[in-house]
Amino acid sequence: MKVELVTVDGHLAGFAVIGGDVDDAGSWNVAEFSVARHHRRRGAGGDSAE
Secondary structure, rough: EEEEEEOOOOEEEOOOOEEEEEOOOEEEEEEEEEHHHHHHHOOHHHHHOO
């Protein structure tokens, strides 16, 4: 597993815990994903997921 940090304008906004497994389509297994309340509904989560 590895942890990826989500940042917005250089500030920590959240994190994602990524599993080591990749499915047949090449998608990662995301075990946990969180965006700080202040950054929700502003696109930080969607941008990170892409």
